[in-house]
Amino acid sequence: MNHCICPNCQQKIEQNSYAMLFFPFTWHCSHCKARLTLKSYKLLNIAFFAYLLLVIAAVIFVPIIRQYGISVILSVLGWLLFYQKLTPKVFDKRNISLK
Numbered sequence: 001m002n003h004c005i006c007p008n009c010q011q012k013i014e015q016n017s018y019a020m021l022f023f024p025f026t027w028h029c030s031h032c033k034a035r036l037t038l039k040s041y042k043l044l045n046i047a048f049f050a051y052l053l054l055v056i057a058a059v060i061f062v063p064i065i066r067q068y069g070i071s072v073i074l075s076v077l078g079w080l081l082f083y084q085k086l087t088p089k090v091f092d093k094r095n096i097s098l099k
């Protein structure tokens with residue numbers, strides 16, 4: 001597994017500093033407070049749209065989700081879970097740059 005390394009101070013970036021963001025446009029390194037950004041959002045974009053399609057399909061084909069109005073909560077929670085799984089791939093050290 002690749003660790004997320006800050007390009008400024010070369011220290012490991014704590015997962016908590018970005019894991020709670022829904023979509024990481026920019027965040028701060030917890031060691032040196034440098035503003036960091038991703039070089040490429042391609043993987044994240046593909047994953048986001050794949051997830052969006054999944055949610056739309058779930059709402060269309062699983063009527064119980066519509067009935068109780070839980071689709072919004074489910075999709076937000078689902079994205080958080082999905083995003084946690086995705087972070088090691090998206091936050092590869094080659095994909096992080098200083099803003």
Ligand SMILES: [Zn+2]
Nearest residue numbers: 006009029032
């Ligand atoms: Zn740093």
